[in-house]
Amino acid sequence: MELSEVFDKVLRAFDHTLFRVNETPVTLTSLFTFLLIFGSIYVFSRLFTRMLGRKVLAKAHVKESTAYTMQRLTHYAIVIIGAIISFQFIGINLSGLAVVLGLLSVGIGFGLQNITSNFIAGLILLFEKPINIGDRVTVGETVGDVMAINMRSTTIRSLQNIAIIVPNSEFISQRVTNWSYGDPRLRLDIDVGVSYSSDPDVVKRCLEEVAAENPAVLESPPPEVLHTGFGDSAWNMQLRCWIGTPKIYWRSISEINFAIVRKFRENGVEIPFPQRDLHVRSSIPLPVKEPPKEP
Numbered sequence: 001m002e003l004s005e006v007f008d009k010v011l012r013a014f015d016h017t018l019f020r021v022n023e024t025p026v027t028l029t030s031l032f033t034f035l036l037i038f039g040s041i042y043v044f045s046r047l048f049t050r051m052l053g054r055k056v057l058a059k060a061h062v063k064e065s066t067a068y069t070m071q072r073l074t075h076y077a078i079v080i081i082g083a084i085i086s087f088q089f090i091g092i093n094l095s096g097l098a099v100v101l102g103l104l105s106v107g108i109g110f111g112l113q114n115i116t117s118n119f120i121a122g123l124i125l126l127f128e129k130p131i132n133i134g135d136r137v138t139v140g141e142t143v144g145d146v147m148a149i150n151m152r153s154t155t156i157r158s159l160q161n162i163a164i165i166v167p168n169s170e171f172i173s174q175r176v177t178n179w180s181y182g183d184p185r186l187r188l189d190i191d192v193g194v195s196y197s198s199d200p201d202v203v204k205r206c207l208e209e210v211a212a213e214n215p216a217v218l219e220s221p222p223p224e225v226l227h228t229g230f231g232d233s234a235w236n237m238q239l240r241c242w243i244g245t246p247k248i249y250w251r252s253i254s255e256i257n258f259a260i261v262r263k264f265r266e267n268g269v270e271i272p273f274p275q276r277d278l279h280v281r282s283s284i285p286l287p288v289k290e291p292p293k294e295p
Helices: 003-014 028-057 064-089 094-111 113-128 168-173 200-213 246-266
Strands: 017-021 024-027 136-139 142-149 153-158 163-167 176-178 186-194 224-230 235-243
Touching: 024 028, 028 064, 064 113, 113 142, 113 153, 113 163, 113 168, 142 163, 153 168, 163 168, 186 200, 186 246, 200 224, 200 235, 200 246, 235 246
Parallel strands: none
Antiparallel strands: 017 024, 136 142, 136 176, 142 153, 153 163, 186 235, 224 235
């Protein structure tokens, strides 16, 4: 068989009609053309949105969460337009595209509900913005920072530096705690018990000094010290102070606790151990049999 004959058979194979969409034949050539055009537009979309974020939005000092939303929506719009253009290049008009979408809707009804719900939830997250990039959130038992909001899922970087992929629908259907929503400031409530022999004015002054000496504690709202009650062996005191971001929550609590211990020791304030009064009744004498003496 000559090379020209093999070449002709390959061309005929590529021009063979695989199926028809609204009377439009679809061949291997048209499929490869579609993939080439759509793939090129997809790569262009990625590069364009990346340049948009770095060259335009960053220089315009647009808020990070807003810039991310604009980039994602621009990417989705370019991809959708690219898909329509790609279908036009292979000869499938918008009416044929409607047929394809109709077939996809049938597929959605049979097994793509989860993917569809996650995609719609992702759009809701981008428009409604209950969470933004960089927010500290709690989803179920997961605590971490939002790194990316994609079409199907959201990536959260946990406090242990583990990337956790959470389906977008969970942010819509379940309870989500957003530590950074609206106002990123966070109030710390630090409870401590002091001995009844301590001077309450000295205790109050020590706690106020601890808050004032910590650079993470905000001056406004001002810290305050409360006497919350009388315990079994101690006065219950509480230091309330504010920090600027929830990302330093645990570190700030640890630093303040260490500072309280040092400050109390310097001023002779005692943190008592739990005390219990034990009353022992006199026991009834019991007869004790002496062991037999050895001969």
